[in-house]
Amino acid sequence: MLSRFARLRKVARTLSVASPRLNQQIILRRSLATTSSTPKIIQFALSDIGEGTKEVVVKEWYVKVGQVVEEFDELVEVQSDKANVDITSRYAGKIVKIHYEIDDVAQVGDPLVDIEIEGDDDEEPIDNYVDHTESAASDDAVLTKSEEKPHKAGNKVKASPAVRKIAKNNNVDLSLVTPTGKGGTITKEDIEEFMAGPAPAPTPVPPAVQIAHGSAPVAAPKPIKQMPVRTQAASTGGSRTESLGPIAKAMQKSMNEALKIPHFGYNEEYDVTNLVELRKVLKPLAAEYGIKLSYMPFIIKAVSLALSESPILNSSLSPDGSQIIYHEDHNIGFATDTPHGLLVPNIKQVQNLSILEVAQELNRLHQAGLDNKLKPTDIQGGTFSLSNIGAIGGTYAKPVILVPQVAIGAIGKIQRLPRFGPNDEIVARHLTYISWTADHRIIEGAQMARFSNKLKQYLEEPGSMMLHLR
Amino acid sequence: MAIVRSVSNCVYTNLAYEEFLFQKRFRATQSPILFLWLGNNPSVVIGRFQNPWLEINVPYAKENQINIARRVSGGGTVYHDPGNINLSFITSRKEYSRKKNLGIICDAVRSLMPQTNVFVNERDDIILDDKWKISGSAARLLRLEALHHCTLLVDSDVGILNKVLTSNSDMETSATRSLRVDVKTLSDVGIKDNQALETSLAENWRKTYQENYDQVEIVDPENFEEIQERVDELKKWKWIFGQTPKFTLETEDSIVTCSKGKILSVRLKSGMELSAFEGAMLEDLHKIVTESEVEEVVRKQIILALV
Numbered sequence: 001m002l003s004r005f006a007r008l009r010k011v012a013r014t015l016s017v018a019s020p021r022l023n024q025q026i027i028l029r030r031s032l033a034t035t036s037s038t039p040k041i042i043q044f045a046l047s048d049i050g051e052g053t054k055e056v057v058v059k060e061w062y063v064k065v066g067q068v069v070e071e072f073d074e075l076v077e078v079q080s081d082k083a084n085v086d087i088t089s090r091y092a093g094k095i096v097k098i099h100y101e102i103d104d105v106a107q108v109g110d111p112l113v114d115i116e117i118e119g120d121d122d123e124e125p126i127d128n129y130v131d132h133t134e135s136a137a138s139d140d141a142v143l144t145k146s147e148e149k150p151h152k153a154g155n156k157v158k159a160s161p162a163v164r165k166i167a168k169n170n171n172v173d174l175s176l177v178t179p180t181g182k183g184g185t186i187t188k189e190d191i192e193e194f195m196a197g198p199a200p201a202p203t204p205v206p207p208a209v210q211i212a213h214g215s216a217p218v219a220a221p222k223p224i225k226q227m228p229v230r231t232q233a234a235s236t237g238g239s240r241t242e243s244l245g246p247i248a249k250a251m252q253k254s255m256n257e258a259l260k261i262p263h264f265g266y267n268e269e270y271d272v273t274n275l276v277e278l279r280k281v282l283k284p285l286a287a288e289y290g291i292k293l294s295y296m297p298f299i300i301k302a303v304s305l306a307l308s309e310s311p312i313l314n315s316s317l318s319p320d321g322s323q324i325i326y327h328e329d330h331n332i333g334f335a336t337d338t339p340h341g342l343l344v345p346n347i348k349q350v351q352n353l354s355i356l357e358v359a360q361e362l363n364r365l366h367q368a369g370l371d372n373k374l375k376p377t378d379i380q381g382g383t384f385s386l387s388n389i390g391a392i393g394g395t396y397a398k399p400v401i402l403v404p405q406v407a408i409g410a411i412g413k414i415q416r417l418p419r420f421g422p423n424d425e426i427v428a429r430h431l432t433y434i435s436w437t438a439d440h441r442i443i444e445g446a447q448m449a450r451f452s453n454k455l456k457q458y459l460e461e462p463g464s465m466m467l468h469l470r
Numbered sequence: 471m472a473i474v475r476s477v478s479n480c481v482y483t484n485l486a487y488e489e490f491l492f493q494k495r496f497r498a499t500q501s502p503i504l505f506l507w508l509g510n511n512p513s514v515v516i517g518r519f520q521n522p523w524l525e526i527n528v529p530y531a532k533e534n535q536i537n538i539a540r541r542v543s544g545g546g547t548v549y550h551d552p553g554n555i556n557l558s559f560i561t562s563r564k565e566y567s568r569k570k571n572l573g574i575i576c577d578a579v580r581s582l583m584p585q586t587n588v589f590v591n592e593r594d595d596i597i598l599d600d601k602w603k604i605s606g607s608a609a610r611l612l613r614l615e616a617l618h619h620c621t622l623l624v625d626s627d628v629g630i631l632n633k634v635l636t637s638n639s640d641m642e643t644s645a646t647r648s649l650r651v652d653v654k655t656l657s658d659v660g661i662k663d664n665q666a667l668e669t670s671l672a673e674n675w676r677k678t679y680q681e682n683y684d685q686v687e688i689v690d691p692e693n694f695e696e697i698q699e700r701v702d703e704l705k706k707w708k709w710i711f712g713q714t715p716k717f718t719l720e721t722e723d724s725i726v727t728c729s730k731g732k733i734l735s736v737r738l739k740s741g742m743e744l745s746a747f748e749g750a751m752l753e754d755l756h757k758i759v760t761e762s763e764v765e766e767v768v769r770k771q772i773i774l775a776l777v
Contacts (some may be wrong), residue, residue, distance in 0.1 A: 049611065051568060051594075059519050059544070072613060082568060082594060083609030083618075084518060084544030102715075 039118050042091055043111040046078075049087075053080040055107050058100045063113075068094050070181060071160050075113060078106065092162075092188065093117035159186040167191055248341050257403040262440040266448045267396060271460045272414060273430045278462050286356060296334065296388055297359035299411065302458035304330040304350040305468055307384065310451040314383050316404040317442060324442055333382035333402070334362065335389070338369040344402060345374055346382035386411060390432065397435045406439040407448075471501040471679070473672050473686045480692065481513040481539050481550055486700040487691035488558050489542060492610075492617045496560045504675045505558035505619075506686075508664055510550040512627075513537035514634055517545045517608060521714045527636040536634055540710050543617060545608030547635055553625035553655065555667065559618040559675075566616030568594050568609060574678050575605065575622060578670040582661055596622075602654035624664055625657040707731075 049056070056078035063075050070092045078085050097114035100106050157174045159167070163186055167174050174186055177194045181187040275298055286293035307314045307330050316325045333346035345365040347358055368374045385402050390413035397410035412433040421427040434455075438448050458465050474491065476484050484507045491505050514526050514536060522528060522538055525547040531538055550556065559571045572590045579588050588604070591597045596605040609618040631653065661667060672686055691697060703709055712731025719726045727734040 050566070074613075079519065079544045082607075083611050085611040086613060088613040 039093075039116045041096060041114050041116050042093070044075075044090060044113050044115055046087065046106050046108050046110055046112045048108055049078075049080065049083075049085050051080070051082050053082065053108065055105050056080045056085070058102055058104050058106055059084065060102065061098065063095050063098075065095055065098055068092075069115070070185075070187065071162070087112065089113075089115065091115045091117050157186060158184050163188055163191065170195065251342060254403060255400060258400045261401055261403070263401060263437045264440045264443075264445065264448075265398060266436040266438065266445065266452065268434055268436070268452045268456065270432050270434060270456055271419075271429050272432055273460075275459055275462050276414070276430045286359060289356065289360075291356060291359050292363055293356075293359050294362075295414070296386075297355050297362055298462065299459065300332050300334070300347065300350055300358050300362070300386065301353070301355045302455055302462075302465060303332060303384065303386065303409070305458055305465060306451050306454040308351065308468075309454055310447060312443060312447055313407045313438070313451050315406055315442070316383075317406065317439065321441075327383045329381075329383065331381050331383045333385040334365075335385070335387040336366055336369040338374070339372060343369055343374060343379060344382060344385055345369060345378040346385075348381065384408070390414065395433050399435060399437050401437055401439060406443055408437050410435045410437075471503070471682075472499075473504045473506070473675065475506040475508075475668070475686050475688050477688060477690050478507070478692050479509055479511045479552075480701075481510045481515060481537050482701050482704045483691050483697070484510065484556070485515070485539060485541055485704055486697040487689075487694065488617070488619070489700060490691075490694075490697050491558070492560050492615060496615055500562065502562075502565065502679050503558075503560040504672065505560065506668060506671070507556045507558070508554070508668065509552045510554075510556070511537060512549075512551040512630065513539055514547060514549055515539045515541050516547045518542055518713075519544060519715055520547060521717055522711055523714070524717070525635065527634055530636075531634050534630070534634070536630075538710055539704060540713060541608070543608040543610035543619065546606060548606045548621045549626065549631040549635060550621065551626050551630070553623070553627065553657070555622045555624055555664065555671070557620050557622065557671065559616075559620075561616050561618075561679075563611060563614050563616045566609070566611065566618065568607065568618055570678060571618050572596055572605070572607065572620070574674045575620065575671065577678075578667065578674040579656065579661065581670045581674065582663075582666055583659070586659055586661070596620075598654050598656070598659065602652055602658075604654060604656060622667075623653060623655040624667060625662055626655055628653060628655060 060077040069089050093115040096116045179186040283293045330350040331346040331348050332350045333344040347361045385408045387410040395412040399408045399410040414432045418426045419429045598604045604623045607620045716729035725737045
């Protein structure tokens with residue numbers, strides 16, 4: 001972006017071709033805002049706020065580094081032991097440095113912020129606490145009593161002393177300048193715009209300079225022909241933002257943690273035809289207890305049995321990475337979709353539960369999730385996780401480990417597929433795929449394979465689980 | 471210039487109306503305003519950057535239907551009830567003088583009972599009988615306007631005041647802490663008549679600011695449409711509790727860090743982080759934990775500390 005001085009020069013050149021007289025006027029006014037066009041950095045110090053206060057605590061910043069401020073904009077709120085005070089800026093410019101953070105103690109007289117200004121060298125300090133904008137009434141005031149209605153500003157223009165000085169130096173009549181500052185105040189830029197005249201040809205036409213008194217502006221060449229107007233508004237195709245809720249935020253954190261783990265994947269096909277048959281038989285029996293029996297309780301219990309023989313999959317790495325912590329309890333979590341997001345509640349001590357008890361707890365947690373009544377204990381303490389994504393869809397997956405666990409399995413949908421029987425005949429089998437991910441820092445492929453094979457045995461031959469009945 | 475007196479007993483309504491007088495009416499009229507608000511229902515008002523859990527015995531307040539409010543000026547925590555008078559001195563920034571305002575109060579008290587031993591000390595507090603604080607002050611100074619408000623204990627229930635204002639020292643916080651001082655009320659020295667005191671205050675204010683007025687304006691801000699939105703905001707948990715600056719709370723097994731109404735982290739002393747709480751709004755935490763059976767030790771402690 002060109003500096004203001006360079007922009008003026010460019011405009012002057014363009015216009016001087018159009019009209020020599022214009023050129024003359026522009027040259028006269030070229031000594032506009034800047035005697036030098038290099039920006040100056042002013043250290044704005046914390047002024048005396050009265051009451052003998054020597055130091056204050058910084059409580060809240062209203063500006064950031066890089067922000068452009070006008071004179072009298074609020075910068076910061078500070079607190080002394082007597083009052084809390086809004087400190088406003090004495091300068092217009094860009095904040096380039098902030099000297100204090102929230103809760104720091106600032107001394108009166110020490111620099112508060114550094115502001116970069118492009119200004120006259122001889123700006124006088126202004127009395128910050130007197131209203132210089134010369135309007136007796138705030139535009140915002142709405143009152144109940146009629147005798148206190150604000151009186152109109154009338155012919156008065158609003159401009160700070162610095163701006164008035166510039167106008168005076170350049171023989172600009174303020175009443176002809178369009179104000180764009182806060183509350184209808186004329187800013188330095190407004191004067192520059194006014195003096196530069198309308199923008200050069202290639203850019204779209206600006207509105208003609210608005211005038212308070214109806215007299216003609218100083219430089220106003222004929223407006224350029226307007227582009228034809230579209231009759232229908234094009235859709236903007238904007239974006240919608242949505243803040244992350246606490247669960248989403250927790251998920252984000254958890255995923256970031258998981259990124260630190262070298263994941264390795266291991267996928268297996270499990271023939272659950274026998275399990276499907278078994279469930280048909282057991283379902284009504286469970287219903288007598290009021291328990292809905294799905295495949296998950298079987299899978300969860302089978303996983304637990306397999307974990308008993310592969311305990312390393314039910315462990316955690318200590319925070320410093322030097323020890324493997326083997327967990328006695330199989331607190332097996334299952335992913336559940338709640339109205340507020342994905343949660344993984346876990347069933348505690350599956351090693352001590354019967355399949356029916358697992359089913360009961362599974363249902364309770366699932367319902368609690370749907371009702372938003374999960375307790376933190378339900379979510380904490382998991383040692384191994386499963387995701388039944390297959391219930392929604394998907395065959396293979398690549399699940400992400402839930403720190404500080406070391407393994408996770410995603411169960412794909414159960415499909416009825418053709419396979420070869422013992423005599424090479426084609427038979428229909430119920431098959432599911434479980435995609436495992438494990439922490440390669442402590443789990444090796446072979447360990448995963450052994451675990452999976454054991455699980456396969458329990459799922460494909462559910463009767464074999466009976467060997468471990470207590 | 472005006473002396474305005476509110477008939478509302480609702481601390482939130484009065485706070486919102488005070489803001490209106492300060493930021494809208496004064497800006498428009500540029501003449502000093504004295505706003506009197508008496509007879510609030512029992513309430514505790516904390517300063518802009520204070521920590522309510524630190525300053526107030528929140529369970530006691532809730533059990534006894536004592537309102538909790540946060541105002542926009544800084545300073546410490548004050549107790550309001552029908553026995554105290556609140557005064558707001560609204561002037562231009564140039565005219566602001568805390569000493570002058572407190573002097574008016576002392577003069578007003580002495581007009582009623584000339585021998586009363588009441589003066590303004592070096593901390594700019596009003597002291598009765600050499601050691602009892604009877605008034606708390608807070609000011610908010612903007613570029614062109616100043617708001618200075620004070621409470622004056624006339625006949626407040628000091629017993630309840632002492633019970634509800636409490637210091638909770640296991641909190642590490644950068645919030646402004648109130649300075650606890652022994653208080654007394656004017657009724658202890660024989661001044662009980664709120665009405666007479668109010669008139670005396672108005673008269674002395676008029677004298678000091680050299681303003682003429684016909685009579686005190688009596689207003690009912692509860693019917694004032696324009697401030698309703700602000701009243702609602704002031705009642706919300708988000709403003710009262712959620713504006714609390716960062717603090718760390720240590721319980722038996724854990725360290726909880728909160729800021730601006732959110733839990734930043736819960737770290738068990740054993741080293742583990744309970745990430746399920748992170749980012750949770752403190753407001754939601756109340757909903758989660760009060761509905762369920764509290765078994766887990768850490769959660770229980772958080773409630774006790776925060777509720």
